[in-house]
Amino acid sequence: MKSNQIISDELLNSFVDDELELDEKSELINAIRHDDTLKERVCELRGLKEMVQHAYRQPPSCTVPTVKKSAHWKHSCIQNISRLAACVLLLVLGWSSGWVMSARSQSASDQKLMPVFQATQSNNVAEKPNNFIVNVSSSNPARLKTALDETENLLEANKRADQPFKVEIVANGGGVNLLRSDVSPFAKRIALMRAKYPNFDYLACKVSISKMQKNGVIVRLLPHTGITPSASEEINKRLIQGWDYVRI
Amino acid sequence: MSPIFGETLKMKILSLFCGTDTFQEQFETIRPNLYRVAFSWSHNAALADDLVQEALVKALKNTGQLRDPALFNGWVFSILANCWRDHFRQHREMDDIDELEDCLCSTQTSPEDDHSQSQIVSRVRAAVAKLPIGQRQVLTLVDLEGFPYIEVASILAIPIGTVMSRLSRARQELKILLNELAPQHSAHVSHLRRVI
Numbered sequence: 001m002k003s004n005q006i007i008s009d010e011l012l013n014s015f016v017d018d019e020l021e022l023d024e025k026s027e028l029i030n031a032i033r034h035d036d037t038l039k040e041r042v043c044e045l046r047g048l049k050e051m052v053q054h055a056y057r058q059p060p061s062c063t064v065p066t067v068k069k070s071a072h073w074k075h076s077c078i079q080n081i082s083r084l085a086a087c088v089l090l091l092v093l094g095w096s097s098g099w100v101m102s103a104r105s106q107s108a109s110d111q112k113l114m115p116v117f118q119a120t121q122s123n124n125v126a127e128k129p130n131n132f133i134v135n136v137s138s139s140n141p142a143r144l145k146t147a148l149d150e151t152e153n154l155l156e157a158n159k160r161a162d163q164p165f166k167v168e169i170v171a172n173g174g175g176v177n178l179l180r181s182d183v184s185p186f187a188k189r190i191a192l193m194r195a196k197y198p199n200f201d202y203l204a205c206k207v208s209i210s211k212m213q214k215n216g217v218i219v220r221l222l223p224h225t226g227i228t229p230s231a232s233e234e235i236n237k238r239l240i241q242g243w244d245y246v247r248i
Numbered sequence: 249m250s251p252i253f254g255e256t257l258k259m260k261i262l263s264l265f266c267g268t269d270t271f272q273e274q275f276e277t278i279r280p281n282l283y284r285v286a287f288s289w290s291h292n293a294a295l296a297d298d299l300v301q302e303a304l305v306k307a308l309k310n311t312g313q314l315r316d317p318a319l320f321n322g323w324v325f326s327i328l329a330n331c332w333r334d335h336f337r338q339h340r341e342m343d344d345i346d347e348l349e350d351c352l353c354s355t356q357t358s359p360e361d362d363h364s365q366s367q368i369v370s371r372v373r374a375a376v377a378k379l380p381i382g383q384r385q386v387l388t389l390v391d392l393e394g395f396p397y398i399e400v401a402s403i404l405a406i407p408i409g410t411v412m413s414r415l416s417r418a419r420q421e422l423k424i425l426l427n428e429l430a431p432q433h434s435a436h437v438s439h440l441r442r443v444i
Contacts, residue, residue, distance in 0.1 A: 009419070010415075014412065052388070055376065056288050056373070056388070059283060173294060173298070208294060232301040239305070240272065245305060247302075
């Protein structure tokens with residue numbers, strides 16, 4: 001076996017991470033047994049690995065939304081029936097599979113969702129009512145304005161089409177400024193929208209608010225602003241419920 | 249039909265035929281792991297949360313790209329790595345220093361900070377935060393998620409040799425940083441003594 005000097009750090013790391021072939025591993029174990037310095041190097045690497053694992057075992061503020069098992073179980077029977085119905089549907093609508101597969105290939109980045117948003121308002125509101133969650137995380141006034149413009153257009157189109165669906169703005173990070181009574185440049189507009197559209201809600205992320213408060217910012221929110229424990233939790237919840245998600 | 253309804257309908261049809269609720273369960277299961285890694289890269293809880301959310305949304309929209317379900321974890325982590333790369337490119341010159349939690353930027357420390365830094369968790373996080381991003385990513389994917397080198401290479405789209413050298417350098421650097429960040433104990437310890 002190679003001497004301690006020749007055995008590279010890469011090789012020892014591979015040993016510690018269990019990446020070596022059986023032969024190499026046996027050879028190295030043998031070398032370690034007879035070489036205290038080598039043993040020390042391996043122990044050190046293992047110690048570092050353990051420390052990294054320990055340091056991130058419980059990262060802070062991890063608000064993980066979990067699916068309740070009981071609720072999941074209750075829905076399983078319904079889901080099985082749905083699957084059966086879906087199989088029948090597959091036979092009837094065989095021709096549609098080509099369309100579905102072509103639709104899959106379409107990339108849908110956040111930016112690309114914007115024109116999608118507009119297309120939805122103008123053409124297809126009547127086809128199928130769908131709820132929308134709009135996420136604003138930037139304090140850039142132009143972005144805040146875009147968020148409100150798009151939301152209002154959508155609500156207006158929705159009103160005309162007489163199809164009840166909900167639109168929810170969830171603000172986190174810098175986006176919370178949109179909903180701060182002392183900072184928001186759009187407080188009046190939001191109040192008017194609220195009065196005009198009963199299916200419009202807006203929520204601020206509690207994690208972001210706490211962070212601001214920690215930095216000495218006094219956060220006063222607009223009337224009727226809801227608070228969600230975490231924006232990501234809210235978005236995740238809505239996605240699971242089948243809402244469409246738009247990030248501004 | 250608008251693309252967004254097409255997308256939604258497509259997702260629902262796929263969920264009915266392919267049992268995408270399994271996907272949903274997988275997303276739920278993997279979320280804490282993604283968050284842990286995102287946090288270890290950014291050391292910013294809010295940013296990590298955003299990155300994970302973005303990665304999950306992209307993954308949900310592109311489930312069809314995943315040919316082999318066995319590769320699910322690596323696939324989602326590669327999306328996370330892309331999100332992180334995009335974020336890093338967009339905010340390279342705009343990162344708020346105040347947002348970098350656990351990064352020891354200040355030389356002035358309060359007694360509370362001293363106490364905190366004496367804790368092993370804070371020290372290791374601070375040391376990891378000081379590693380170059382490439383090394384940090386490799387180190388955390390190997391140590392926290394236990395990915396094999398070959399999979400880390402695939403997630404980060406780098407050669408496996410680069411994975412090995414980055415990992416080696418990361419651990420060498422980490423060792424030095426942990427020694428630097430270790431609380432210094434004074435050799436001259438003052439004791440209380442009774443004065444009559």
